[in-house]
Amino acid sequence: MKTKTQIAILDDHYLIGEALKSILENDKYQISKVYQDYKDLFNDLENDLCKIDILFLDINLNSDIDGTEICKIINNKFPEIKINIITSFNQKSLIIEILQNKISGFMIKNINKKDLLEGLDKIVAGELYIHSDIYKLLQSDNNKSRHNEKPILTKREKEVLVEIFNGLTTVEIANKLFISKYTVESHRANIHSKTGTNNLAGLIKFALDNNLIL
Missing domain, CATH: 3.40.50.2300 (Response regulator)
Structure with a gap:
């Protein structure tokens, strides 16, 4: 059992x-x-x-x-x-x-x-x-960001980041964007590397602070 x-x-x-x-x-x-x-x-x-x-x-x-x-x-x-x-x-x-x-x-x-x-x-x-509902609350009024830093992510990385923020898994993101899960994993690794984060919580905070999610 x-x-x-x-x-x-x-x-x-x-x-x-x-x-x-x-x-x-x-x-x-x-x-x-x-x-x-x-x-x-x-x-x-x-x-x-x-x-x-x-x-x-x-x-x-x-x-x-x-x-x-x-x-x-x-x-x-x-x-x-x-x-x-x-x-x-x-x-x-x-x-x-x-x-x-x-x-x-x-x-x-x-x-x-x-x-x-x-x-x-x-x-x-x-x-x-x-x-x-937590994601929606975090996203609310995000256009009033405290920072105006130049975007550091590619277009595809931004698309992956949005879906991560929406709570999708790697497989779900791959299906939605019509790419392989390995490509998604590569984008996720690049996003973490560029943002200096090593977990989802840190990535969410960075994205909010730097107006990466619109």
């Missing part, structure tokens, strides 16, 4: 945690525990009381530290855990701040079941999943 991916949820709203649990548990995923207090989570992790592959983390917790700080601690002490942010916050500055951390997913709490499960599948596959 295939081992199920173990998911834990940290959200101080009991009903949210239970709702997520009822949606997520299936033949691929199992909820190992729902937490309302980060201290209980850390206690279980430090004492090896709970196996967690993916943590659903609310960044707006009613506690002495927020989700951003919890994210940093987990990345430092338990780097094997993939973190999926799930929140009702829609502040652009906060989203960009969160993206500075090593996360595997970013979802909004009104996400539908289809997007939730598809996003989770992408996270398990090692991809960074960011919900389309």
Whole structure:
């Protein structure tokens, strides 16, 4: 029998945690525990009381530290855990701040079941999943960029960057632009090299700061 991916949820709203649990548990995923207090989570992790592959983390917790700080601690002490942010916050500055951390997913709490499960599948596959509404928020008012640097990307690289920003995978970009996935991978490598970034979160921030996504 295939081992199920173990998911834990940290959200101080009991009903949210239970709702997520009822949606997520299936033949691929199992909820190992729902937490309302980060201290209980850390206690279980430090004492090896709970196996967690993916943590659903609310960044707006009613506690002495927020989700951003919890994210940093987990990345430092338990780097094997993939973190999926799930929140009702829609502040652009906060989203960009969160993206500075090593996360595997970013979802909004009104996400539908289809997007939730598809996003989770992408996270398990090692991809960074960011919900389309988050992308739209990041893209809003981007024409008011703080910089006017000369574009450094070729036309095709810009096309690939736009589709990356829209959340498409390498294969999806290849199909949309009628090129091979290896060509897309080459463009992605060039984009990261030219922008001095090494992950999607850093690339998104660079693109926003330098008005590369219009």
